[in-house]
Amino acid sequence: MKTHIFLYPGEGIGPELFESLRAFFSLFNDKLEYHYLASFQDLSSLNKPYYVLCGPFASEQEQTDVLNPLHPLYAHTLVPHDKKGNASILALPLTQKQTTGALKDLSVIAACFDPAHKVVMVQQYQEQPQIWEDAMKAWTKLAFSNHDWKFEDANVLSFIKHSQYSKANQVVSSMEGANVLKALYASIYKSLNRAHTLIEVEDGYITMPMHGHAPDIVGMGIANPYALLMAFCRLLTVAGYEELAQQVENQIESAFYENRDQTTPDQGGVLNTEKYMAMMVECINL
Incomplete structure (x- = not known):
């Protein structure tokens, strides 16, 4: 069929x-x-x-x-580099159900990312701070529950200001945060x-x-x-x-x-x- x-x-x-x-x-x-x-x-x-x-x-x-x-x-979203390779940006809706449901068994992370490289969780506390706090607790628990993955967290402003993006090709953020990060990577790699x-x-x-x-x-x-x-x-x-x-x-x-x-x-x-x-x-x- x-x-x-x-x-x-x-x-x-x-x-x-x-x-x-x-x-x-x-x-x-x-x-x-x-x-x-x-x-x-x-x-x-x-x-x-x-x-x-x-x-x-x-x-x-x-x-x-x-x-x-x-x-x-x-x-x-996959944003190609100038040479072979991609920046990989995962956007998740910031609701308790979707955040914990999508992340607790690593199914989404495993489908989107390579465990050989770190995953940076880019947060925007000024955007729905309580929901972000709950999301980060879930992500932190995830980071310590699976040793095959290396997780880091970063604030979106410092992530951009201090050029942390230059050393990170696997990023998780909210839908709104990911829109900014996608545009950033697309601009860098043209x-x-x-x-x-x-x-x-x-x-x-x-x-x-x-x-x-x-x-x-x-x-x-x-x-x-x-x-x-x-x-x-x-x-x-x-x-x-x-x-x-x-x-x-x-x-x-x-x-x-x-x-x-x-x-x-x-x-x-x-x-x-x-x-x-x-x-x-x-x-x-x-």
Whole structure:
């Protein structure tokens, strides 16, 4: 039985961007069946869990308004480095139920982070101080209950002011704090147009480029679909196709790092969206 993938092209250049991925999507027709999603309100009628690849929203506020009613459990963003590797930012809603439920058995941490590297818990006590205090107690208990992981905590202001971020590639924070940290890392590595986010909600999974609401990330009618391709791979992983997702992800990464001029102008290349996608489809060997 094929897995159903729902496509939400979104606003601005989103529909054209998804259209340019048609040949890429067809590579997986033996395993996946695609459906276009007109509205997120339609999700309530779908079988659970659902898998959604999401394009640009009209605004940051619209994105928040759409996602909040779906009750996000966490959002995990990967911000690529200039060379291979990523900064990994995990955002958790600050409620007692979700904080303790998500963290007590390390299931979310284990899914998102590498135990070989430290995890920094970046806090904002000025934002809902009592909830933060409860959250930090849970995180501290977690840190001392599992010796396979190394946890540190930091205040968001000192984390930025004293450049602690330069030595931390795995970070946990609130949804609001993570938005700041994602922007920070994307600015450092100049990779906003390659960063992507996986969001687990109560009834399924949603992946999207971090540039989210941007209608045209180049300003000349060209958008780079790299982040959307990687977001698609994240969706494959949670849908149960881990090996296939890793294979495709590796090939997309290699094509980028080995052919820096063969990309779109926002990344220093000369290709438009259609030519870039034609090259990517040619590079992917399943």
